[in-house]
Amino acid sequence: MRTMSAIASDVRFQIRHGFYGVYVLVCGLYVLLLHNISPGYKEKTALLLTFSDPGAIGLILAGGIVLLEKDQGVYDSLFVTPLRLREYLIAKAVSISVISSCAAWAIQLFALGFPAMPVHFTLGVWLTSCLFTFLSIGVVTRAKSINGFIWLSQMYSLPLAVPLAGLFDIGPSALYAVFPTNGSLLLLEAAHRPIPARESLYAVAVLSAGTAAAYAWAHRSFEKRILSRVGEGAAR
Amino acid sequence: MIQVERLEYSYPGAAEKTLKGLNFAIGRGEIFGFLGPSGAGKSTMLKILIGVLKGYAGSVRVLGQELRFTGPDLYERIGVGFEFPNFYTKFTVLENLNLFRSLYSVPTEEPMRVLDRVGLKDAARLKVSQLSKGMKMRLNFCRAILHRPDVLFLDEPTSGLDPVNAKILKDLIKEMKAEGKTVLLTTHHMQAAEELCDRVAFIVDGQIKLIDSPRELKLRQGRKTVRVEYRKEGEPVVEEFPLEGIGNNKSFLQVIDRYPVETMHSQEATLEQIFLETTGRSLS
Numbered sequence: 001m002r003t004m005s006a007i008a009s010d011v012r013f014q015i016r017h018g019f020y021g022v023y024v025l026v027c028g029l030y031v032l033l034l035h036n037i038s039p040g041y042k043e044k045t046a047l048l049l050t051f052s053d054p055g056a057i058g059l060i061l062a063g064g065i066v067l068l069e070k071d072q073g074v075y076d077s078l079f080v081t082p083l084r085l086r087e088y089l090i091a092k093a094v095s096i097s098v099i100s101s102c103a104a105w106a107i108q109l110f111a112l113g114f115p116a117m118p119v120h121f122t123l124g125v126w127l128t129s130c131l132f133t134f135l136s137i138g139v140v141t142r143a144k145s146i147n148g149f150i151w152l153s154q155m156y157s158l159p160l161a162v163p164l165a166g167l168f169d170i171g172p173s174a175l176y177a178v179f180p181t182n183g184s185l186l187l188l189e190a191a192h193r194p195i196p197a198r199e200s201l202y203a204v205a206v207l208s209a210g211t212a213a214a215y216a217w218a219h220r221s222f223e224k225r226i227l228s229r230v231g232e233g234a235a236r
Numbered sequence: 237m238i239q240v241e242r243l244e245y246s247y248p249g250a251a252e253k254t255l256k257g258l259n260f261a262i263g264r265g266e267i268f269g270f271l272g273p274s275g276a277g278k279s280t281m282l283k284i285l286i287g288v289l290k291g292y293a294g295s296v297r298v299l300g301q302e303l304r305f306t307g308p309d310l311y312e313r314i315g316v317g318f319e320f321p322n323f324y325t326k327f328t329v330l331e332n333l334n335l336f337r338s339l340y341s342v343p344t345e346e347p348m349r350v351l352d353r354v355g356l357k358d359a360a361r362l363k364v365s366q367l368s369k370g371m372k373m374r375l376n377f378c379r380a381i382l383h384r385p386d387v388l389f390l391d392e393p394t395s396g397l398d399p400v401n402a403k404i405l406k407d408l409i410k411e412m413k414a415e416g417k418t419v420l421l422t423t424h425h426m427q428a429a430e431e432l433c434d435r436v437a438f439i440v441d442g443q444i445k446l447i448d449s450p451r452e453l454k455l456r457q458g459r460k461t462v463r464v465e466y467r468k469e470g471e472p473v474v475e476e477f478p479l480e481g482i483g484n485n486k487s488f489l490q491v492i493d494r495y496p497v498e499t500m501h502s503q504e505a506t507l508e509q510i511f512l513e514t515t516g517r518s519l520s
Contacts, residue, residue, distance in 0.1 A: 005338035009324075016326035073322030077379060080286060080316035081339040082308045230288050231279065231318050231391070 002083055006091030010065070014095065017068060019061060026053070027103045034111035043192045044167065046112055050104050050125065050188050051164070051181075057103070058096045058133030059157055063140040063149050065092065070226075079230045089218055092137065093130040100129035108191055117190035120200060124187025127207045131180055132157070134214035141218075141225040177202075180210020237387055237418040238262040238285065242294035245280055254280045256442040257294070262420060262435075267413050269433035270422040271511060277442040278422040279391070285420065286316050286389050299386060312342045315385035319392040321376035325365040329356065329375060332364060333382060340383040350378040354404060370401035377405060381412070388412055390421040394428045406432055426507040430454075436507070440515040450507055457513065458504030462488070466495040476503070 014020060030049050037045055069075065078088070104125040108115055115121040139156050143149035163176040163185055176182040183203035186195060195203075243258040255277050262268045272278050283289045284296055287303050287310050296303045299313055323332045333347035351357045354374040359367060367375065373396070380388060393409065394402040409432055412419055423429055429436050430450045437447040446453070461476040473495075477488040479502065491497070505513075 001341075002339050005335065009335045012327065012331070013324060072325050073320060074324055076318045076320065076322050077336065077376075079288075079308075080311055081336060082311045082341065083339045084308055228288065231283050231286075231316075 003087045003090055003094075006083065006087055007094050010091050010095035011098070013065065013068075014061070014099065017065075019064075020099065023057075023099060023103060027106050030107050031110040034107070042112065046107065047167070047185070047188055047192070048164070050107060050191070051128065051184060053103070056128065056132045056157070057100050058093070058129045058131070059136045059153055061096050061099075062092055062133040062136035063143070063153055066137055066140040067143070067146060067149060075226055075230055076232075079227055085219060085222060085227065089134065089137065089215065089222070093133045093215075096133050097126045097129040101125050112191070115191035116194050120187050120190035120195065120203075123204065124184055124190065124207070127187070127204070127211055128181070128184040131160075131184070131207065131211040131214050134211065134218040135160070137218040138214065138221040141221040178206070180207045183207030183210070237264050237266075237299060238268075238420065239295070239297045240285075241296075243281070243284065243296055244293040245284060245289065245291070247280075248291075254442050255284075255292070258439075258442075258444055260437060260444065260447060262418055264418055265413055265416045266434045267409065267419045267421070267432050269429040269436040270420070270439055271424060271426070271429055271436055271507070272422075272439035273424060276439045278439055280442075281439070282389060282391055282420075282422055286314065287311075312340060312383065313386050315380035315383065315388045317376045317380035317388070317390045317393060319395050321369075321372035323364040323372070323375065323379075326363060328361050328363055329367070330360040332375070333378060336379050337382050342383050344383045345381070347378070347382070350382065351375075354378055354408065370397050373397055373401065374404060377408060381408075385417070387418045387420070390419065392423050392425070393421055394423070394425055402428070426511070430507050438511055438514055445514050446510075453507065453510050454504040457510050458502075461503045463499075463501050463503055464488070464491055464497060465499040466491055466497045468495055472498070 030053065034042060034046055034049070079085075101122055104121070108121070135156060136153060139153045140149050143152050160179065160181045163179045163182040165171060166173055166176045166182070167185065183206040186199055186203035187207065189195060190200070239261045241259055243255055244253055245255040246253045258281065270278050270281065280289065284292050284303065285298060287298075287306050290304045292304065298306075298310070301310065303310070324335070327335070329351065330347055333351070337344045337347060348357060348360060351360055354377060356371060356374055356378070359371060364372065364375070373393070377390075377393070380390070388409075390409070393405055397405065406428065409419055409421070413434075421429075421432070433450060435447060435449050436453070438445045448456075459476075460479045462479060462482060463474065463476050465472065465474050467473065475487075475491065477485055482488055492500075
């Protein structure tokens with residue numbers, strides 16, 4: 001019940017701060033771009049766009065939300081209620097995953113049609129979004145300003161972009177196997193071609209493991225750097 | 237409701253302890269004030285008492301629970317209002333209260349009812365960003381009491397408020413007491429403490445220097461005299477008379493009988509003076 005309330009509040013927060021409006025605009029631009037790209041490059045471009053935007057949107061959105069919440073000082077009120085930190089983090093991941101999935105589906109449907117494996121595709125977007133959301137929360141607890149956050153988030157997320165090199169056949173594919181985002185790319189590819197069950201299992205496992213690790217890191221970082229400072233009143 | 241024994245706390249990496257062996261107990265239906273200058277350890281103690289800081293030494297029990305072992309369920313029974321009233325600024329007053337209300341599993345107040353109690357009913361549909369500081373402070377109080385807590389912790393509850401808003405909040409705190417709630421407030425506003433608190437504790441450099449009721453302190457440490465200002469042949473005169481046997485004091489009776497009295501006050505000490513004498517420090 002508390003988690004549902006927190007999710008509803010997060011969605012409202014994102015709408016009120018205009019995140020949805022901006023995102024509809026960005027998705028519209030992506031669809032236009034994909035319509036005007038030659039068919040030979042369309043699938044790869046769509047995969048890259050879906051990974052880097054709807055998938056990784058959590059990286060920017062979650063950080064932005066936490067920065068706004070810190071600025072408004074709401075943690076002084078929020079964390080003197082029975083709300084658990086895990087519920088707060090899950091609400092962030094779910095609310096951002098919802099917008100990610102909607103955007104990914106909109107881009108896919110308008111630019112390329114119905115995905116070959118819709119469940120795989122949705123799971124890929126969902127888990128990738130959660131991974132980047134948790135990563136972003138872990139990062140933003142270390143940032144003191146928007147600029148600091150942007151800089152740190154790029155540093156921390158850079159290793160997760162390594163498997164993108166595999167899309168361009170750079171290096172042996174086994175090299176990327178340990179990266180959770182390798183699982184993201186495999187699942188997102190399922191929008192364009194069916195992938196075997198073994199690959200699907202590997203993709204879900206590696207991506208879930210990465211997401212769980214990011215969650216644990218975000219939880220620890222938030223507890224240490226934000227919760228212990230409740231009562232110090234960020235907003236004045 | 238609150239028992240603290242041998243409480244000590246050091247921030248990680250700090251050379252000196254912030255709290256140095258505090259002992260006190262607060263009963264049901266009591267308003268207890270912690271007075272001290274900035275940096276005395278009031279905020280640290282408050283953060284321990286509301287379960288934010290766990291790594292303390294000694295024992296801190298609130299509602300019978302040792303706080304180092306409690307989780308967020310504690311907040312079902314305690315209410316906390318910090319000095320800075322922070323909310324989701326793009327949500328309305330009502331949306332904020334409904335959100336916070338939805339996080340409790342215990343029965344909660346109707347938001348419009350509590351808003352009405354603090355004179356904010358008409359502001360229910362306003363965004364928080366449109367509220368004045370006084371309105372936000374009252375809203376902060378509403379949030380803190382939404383779930384009808386048994387113990388209420390308030391940090392500088394009247395800070396930055398004009399006299400009208402301060403009175404509204406003070407009346408509400410007294411209402412909480414009348415309902416049997418325990419209220420602990422930290423402040424450096426002597427007047428608010430004097431007016432509200434059943435007992436006060438002076439805290440300086442992480443130590444409690446004195447605990448007693450404001451009335452007892454003022455009587456014990458004041459001069460037992462009456463100071464009279466009157467006019468004698470057009471000139472202002474000030475005289476003090478001992479309180480003991482004042483009804484039979486001929487000089488005093490003569491003054492009030494013969495001359496126009498302008499002011500007349502007993503000379504109990506103020507909390508500010510007592511604080512200064514006890515701690516050697518000023519509150520501001």
